[in-house]
Amino acid sequence: MEPIKITFLGTSGSTPQKERNFASVLLSFRGDNLLFDCPEGTQKQLMLSEHSLMKIQNVFISHMHADHFLGLFGWIATMTLNQRKEKLVIFAPRGGAEKIKKMLHEVVRPCFEVEYKEIKRGKILETKFFEVNAFPLKHDVRCHGFVFKENDKEGTFDRKRAEKLGIPPGPLYSRLVAGEKIKINGKTFSQKDVMDYSRKRSGRKIAIVSDTRPVKETVAQAKGADVLIHEATFIEEQKEKALESLHSTAFEAGEIAKKAKVKQLVLFHLSARNADEKKIFEDAKKAFGKTIVAKDLETISI
Ligand SMILES: [Zn+2]
Ligand SMILES: [Zn+2]
Numbered sequence: 001m002e003p004i005k006i007t008f009l010g011t012s013g014s015t016p017q018k019e020r021n022f023a024s025v026l027l028s029f030r031g032d033n034l035l036f037d038c039p040e041g042t043q044k045q046l047m048l049s050e051h052s053l054m055k056i057q058n059v060f061i062s063h064m065h066a067d068h069f070l071g072l073f074g075w076i077a078t079m080t081l082n083q084r085k086e087k088l089v090i091f092a093p094r095g096g097a098e099k100i101k102k103m104l105h106e107v108v109r110p111c112f113e114v115e116y117k118e119i120k121r122g123k124i125l126e127t128k129f130f131e132v133n134a135f136p137l138k139h140d141v142r143c144h145g146f147v148f149k150e151n152d153k154e155g156t157f158d159r160k161r162a163e164k165l166g167i168p169p170g171p172l173y174s175r176l177v178a179g180e181k182i183k184i185n186g187k188t189f190s191q192k193d194v195m196d197y198s199r200k201r202s203g204r205k206i207a208i209v210s211d212t213r214p215v216k217e218t219v220a221q222a223k224g225a226d227v228l229i230h231e232a233t234f235i236e237e238q239k240e241k242a243l244e245s246l247h248s249t250a251f252e253a254g255e256i257a258k259k260a261k262v263k264q265l266v267l268f269h270l271s272a273r274n275a276d277e278k279k280i281f282e283d284a285k286k287a288f289g290k291t292i293v294a295k296d297l298e299t300i301s302i
Contacts, residue, residue: 003301004029004150004204006227006266008294009045013211013233013247013269014067020296021045022067023269025208025229026056027148030129035059036146036208042071043078049297054084058125060132061092062210063143064099072100073108080111087113091125091134093142094118119144130203135221137212139246145212147221150203155195162194204302207262210269213242214252222260226302230256231269232293235283238273247271250280254287265291266300 005028010021022039026049033056035042046053053075061069072090079088088110092100097116104110117124125132130150137143157177159169167173167189172182181190207222209230222228233247242249248256250267257265265288267280274280277293284291 002030004148004206005299005301006206006229007049007051007299008266008268008296009042009049010039011268011270011294011296013231013271015272016041017270017272017275019275020270022071023210023231024071025268026051027206029148029150032057032127032130034132034148037062037068037210038071038075039067040070040074043075045297046075050299054079054082056088057086058089058132059091060119060124060134060144060146061090061096061100062137062145063093063139063141064096065139065141065211068210069096069100073103076104076110076114077108080108084110084112087115089115089117091117091119093144095142133221135217136215137209137218138215139211139213143211145207145209145218145221147225148206148208150205152203153199153201155197156199158194158196161196165189165193167194206302207260209256211247213246214248214256218256219259222256222262225260225262227264227266227300228257228260228262229266229268229294232267232280232284233269233271233274235274235279238271241271250283251287254284254291257284257288257291263290264300266294267291268294 007026009024012020021041024042025036027034035056119134124134133147134144137145176194205225206227207225230253232250232253234242234249236249236251281293
């Protein structure tokens with residue numbers, strides 16, 4: 001099984017900390033690199049990671065607060081100096097694309113194509129192997145959470161069976177797997193003839209939830225997820241602050257994880273007040289046991 005790698009490029013909220021850059025996550029799967037938020041310093045963090053800053057195809061900006069998108073300009077300027085050729089797609093909330101576009105085209109002038117897509121509820125990206133869905137969060141500006149879902153595996157191709165049936169090796173195999181019916185010597189073959197369905201499994205799921213008060217929809221969207229990445233700006237003692245600034249406490253993130261029955265909760269977007277992550281961890285643990293607090297440049301593979 002191809003691993004899905006989740007790299008925390010940064011884990012701090014609002015301001016950078018000595019040991020933490022602004023919150024941003026890179027998801028890497030089968031050659032696709034998806035960047036969730038691009039705050040200041042992201043390109044430097046990419047350089048420190050095992051990933052190339054040149055090889056990201058899609059960027060998802062959760063909302064237009066400075067600590068979530070200001071890194072786009074410097075990063076794109078570097079890629080322009082390095083003469084990137086490939087298109088970059090930037091997903092941004094309504095109104096966000098215009099702001100980014102203006103700054104990019106007036107100041108940075110990228111040498112490669114940049115495509116802008118507005119984030120709406122539902123499926124925003126679909127590839128051969130996975131899809132990304134967006135859903136609204138509750139923050140003081142329009143903000144979205146994201147769900148990365150690997151396609152369910154219906155079964156695996158059984159080469160021996162195909163050879164036994166006399167189907168010649170080559171492109172016919174992938175056409176059959178894709179669901180096409182093929183006629184050979186007067187006999188028609190279909191997907192079921194060459195698949196081993198005993199190896200069926202549902203696709204892996206990762207939910208990424210940045211700035212928000214806890215919302216019910218996260219529970220539904222992250223149901224059974226392998227990993228829920230949730231913001232935990234504050235601890236319970238600072239609940240007033242969380243309510244005021246529309247953020248979550250670690251305990252609240254734990255409650256969401258518990259209700260959604262996820263396999264693992266990873267907390268990020270920590271306030272500088274909670275630089276000592278121990279309290280964040282202890283708070284969340286009261287609601288949900290399988291919790292970790294992400295560190296910068298930490299990678300989780302599932
Ligand atoms: Zn933030
Ligand atoms: Zn925010």
